[in-house]
Amino acid sequence: MRSGFINIMGRPNAGKSTLLNALVGEKMAIVSPKVQTTRHRIRAILSGKDYQIVFSDTPGIIQPEYKLHERMMHAVRSGISDADICLFLLDARDDLALIENWISELLPSQSIWIVVNKVDIIHEQRKQEISAFFQGKPYVKQLTFISAAKQMGLDKLLSELIDHLPEGSAYFPEDALTDMPTRFFVSELIREQTYFLYEEELPYQIAVAITKFEEKEQITAIAADIIVHRESQKGIILGAGGSMIKKLGMASRVSIEKFLDKKVYLELFVKVRANWRNNETFLREYGYLQ
Numbered sequence: 001m002r003s004g005f006i007n008i009m010g011r012p013n014a015g016k017s018t019l020l021n022a023l024v025g026e027k028m029a030i031v032s033p034k035v036q037t038t039r040h041r042i043r044a045i046l047s048g049k050d051y052q053i054v055f056s057d058t059p060g061i062i063q064p065e066y067k068l069h070e071r072m073m074h075a076v077r078s079g080i081s082d083a084d085i086c087l088f089l090l091d092a093r094d095d096l097a098l099i100e101n102w103i104s105e106l107l108p109s110q111s112i113w114i115v116v117n118k119v120d121i122i123h124e125q126r127k128q129e130i131s132a133f134f135q136g137k138p139y140v141k142q143l144t145f146i147s148a149a150k151q152m153g154l155d156k157l158l159s160e161l162i163d164h165l166p167e168g169s170a171y172f173p174e175d176a177l178t179d180m181p182t183r184f185f186v187s188e189l190i191r192e193q194t195y196f197l198y199e200e201e202l203p204y205q206i207a208v209a210i211t212k213f214e215e216k217e218q219i220t221a222i223a224a225d226i227i228v229h230r231e232s233q234k235g236i237i238l239g240a241g242g243s244m245i246k247k248l249g250m251a252s253r254v255s256i257e258k259f260l261d262k263k264v265y266l267e268l269f270v271k272v273r274a275n276w277r278n279n280e281t282f283l284r285e286y287g288y289l290q
């Protein structure tokens, strides 16, 4: 039996959450075309006949501008510190010298596993360029090319990862998917929809707080607050005659029903909490400070 912790880190938008979901075969982490989608360290467990892996998906590496960002980088560092294997995921189009700088800053004395994602959208020549760049670098333990979205190279990656895990027994029951509460995933699924429904900067200014979660026999009744910074944003979230929040509610409900495999009754409310991203009380309340 082999078991251990594998951390997925890398640039914003590299496809870390897509990879986590593809590896565990369940939608555990939200995904969007925009950067900085993931804000927490998200743990998902994959159990096989003779192995158990606890994966951590982490926020993309950024220069913190707000307390929220500092907490996001804290999540990145906590993932590094207890990992048996650190995967550094990059988008095949990334600037390699920049990636190398980040690696030397964040992981000065570790050998890491470079995983190059999105090979479905690059040419063979770029692949060779990347291989040549990392060839012989002392910090590189392995170099693997994949497409998380197209599920290319994942079986090979997984079996290589298992081979490199330490011997040991399972940390969690075989059927456990995560050690995080269902409410957390529900709030994330609502937040995910905001990336698709609202323009530009707004999703970055939103938090979602679950205020009710009642599991009844036929239906799960959920209420959530959509938290914004300013009164003017409240209007945008609601939309003319409540049209936008209605769309948000419908799309979120569909995705939560799929996740819970149950019927859901969902109510959404909008609350203004000035500057919540820089306020420790609010950050704690919305689950960004433990």
Ligand SMILES: Nc1nc2c(ncn2[C@@H]2O[C@H](COP(=O)(O)OP(=O)(O)OP(=O)(O)O)[C@@H](O)[C@H]2O)c(=O)[nH]1
Pocket: 011, 012, 013, 014, 015, 016, 017, 018, 019, 030, 031, 032, 033, 034, 035, 036, 037, 038, 039, 058, 059, 060, 061, 117, 118, 119, 120, 121, 146, 147, 148, 149, 150
């Ligand atoms: N073409 C292509 N797109 C991909 C691949 N993997 C992920 N993507 C896309 O890249 C975008 C970002 O994916 P995420 O999984 O949210 O990336 P992330 O690294 O978790 O991003 P943050 O949480 O913001 O740091 C999404 O639009 C994905 O669909 C891939 O293998 N090929």
Ligand SMILES: [Mg+2]
Pocket: 016, 017, 018, 029, 030, 031, 037, 038, 057, 058, 059, 060
């Ligand atoms: Mg992510």
